[in-house]
Amino acid sequence: MTSTEKTERPSELFIDLHVKYIQSLDTKKDDLEYWLTEHLRLSGVYWGLTALDLMNNVDALNKEEVVKYVVSCQHDNGGFGGHIGHDPHLLYTHYAVLILQIEDSLDAVNVEKIVEYVASRQDRQTGAFTGDEWGEIDTRFSYSAISCLSLLKRLDAIDVKKATEFIMLCKNFDGGFGSTPGAESHAAQIFCCVGALAIVNSLHLVDADLLGWWLCERQLKNGGLNGRPEKLEDVCYSWWVLSALSILGRVHWINKEKLIDFILTAQDLETGGIADRPGDMVDVFHTLFGLTGLSLLGYPGLKLVDPVYCLPKYVVQRVGLAERYHAKYGGGFT
């Protein structure tokens, strides 16, 4: 590929390149960056696998080995670590369940133990969740717990009412949500809170017009979305912002063509993969969230992604959870 070609604005999604990029992650184990993110291993598998599935290439990673790896991250207390031998954490437990659902392999692990672990992360007084037994409180963890238990059909194991009350304490004057009560609205936290509320059938508590305005106000002139006012645009916000808008049935409030253009421009046509913004280094995280963003925008050639669970929609349908949260707001893909 010549350099002039590289600087051209890509006008299509190069699926084959991205599939190759994700497969190659496996062989790049000498990279400094790779061992530094070793603690993130399980999440990396989730990001890569979901991206591959959306690109109709879920088999590019060997199912048996993926499942074997996930199983080897589980501890006796039911929680999963970020890698073999790492301590259990709610985030990784959630990722493990997401991967197992994609692979349709929940029976490979002890589900009852997972439920026990996730439920034990809830503070029964406040309804909030911590990531591990010593960790901080954050609405990200509320989402992880609720999504995880919902995918296991065991929401009965926690105090849903209290959990909802805590999330609502984190709602702000601008309609958004933060990590703790009083913390600034942030698109990623909004995704977590709106997603969690959708799962527990409490979307009526969201001020959808006010929040929808805040979310679509995240779109900048170049088409990209930022996560808070006056911050830089970033491909991953294509997911955090759009998923929340989609759950609220308001995806069309952002300018679709401009955003598609922005995401496509962030592709690396040499290595494959998508970066946080055009010209930056690609990574698997932004590759996934570029693809999920495009999927929510109805981009051709990709499977539909579920805006609540961040799983391919057919997986959520197979589990029997799809569409419940659309009752109030209708479609969401208009």
Next chain:
Amino acid sequence: MSFENYDWSDVVPIEQDDGPDPLAQIAYDPEYSKAMGYFRALAQKNEHSERALTLTEKIIEHNPAHYTIWHYRQQILFSLNKDLYEELDFIRNQVEQNPKNYQLWHHRQVIVEKLKDCSLESSFTEEVLNDDSKNYHAWTYRQWVIRTFNLWDNELSFVEKLLEKDIRNNSAWNQRYFAIFYNPTKPSEEFLEQEVQYGITKIKLAPNNISPWNYVKGVIAKSKLKIDVLEELCKTLYQQGIISPHALGCLVDIYEDRAKCGSINEKELGIQTCILLAEQHDTIRQKYWNYRKHVLASIA
């Protein structure tokens, strides 16, 4: 004393088990690998010692996001009765290099809780916010300190300083709201009216910035005032030729309120303003303004 100077001859390192392919053996940095091997061995017998403490430092240097290491370090610090003020220094240095690391900020919280002393925390967070005035971790931590140690009194003047520096700092506007409405002492109606005036002054400086608009509307919602108090501001801006989608949008809010109370004239004004926004001044959000127009048009 550094990690290499301790005697490790009695420790049998436990190697990382990387599991099966496809995501197998990682070629770790050898120094990090060695330290992790010792860590697994020491953690297994729960050794609380000087060498274990140095070892945690080594690992944190390489990989501060390794969440297990922090808890182990806390246990060692507490059981060896280490000087926790030194630990606060250590954290400050670490935060300088990794200002967005979750574990570090939580570690600081654990240490300060143990010390029961918050005297260094305001200046510490201020320092971090001087480098990055939107650091989410620093703000959340600062809110925790204020709540836990009841430090509400000086927060507004701190926020004031930041807003003078950068009126577009949404984090500072959020903190302003926090300082007023999460304070156990509730603000008076008079105070809220002043706050709205303060917001209006700031809007005039940056009419195209969403933050003060959201803030003022938030304050109004908490007061006995109605959104009408912004009408004059919005109209003056427009007459001065300053086109702000936020000002026009605020007019839409005002007209919609009145249309709901039966004003046909304001209903029409609202619709016209939506068209102006959709077709001229905020075209990227055309669909949103069309929706607002539709809502207005369907008011009976």
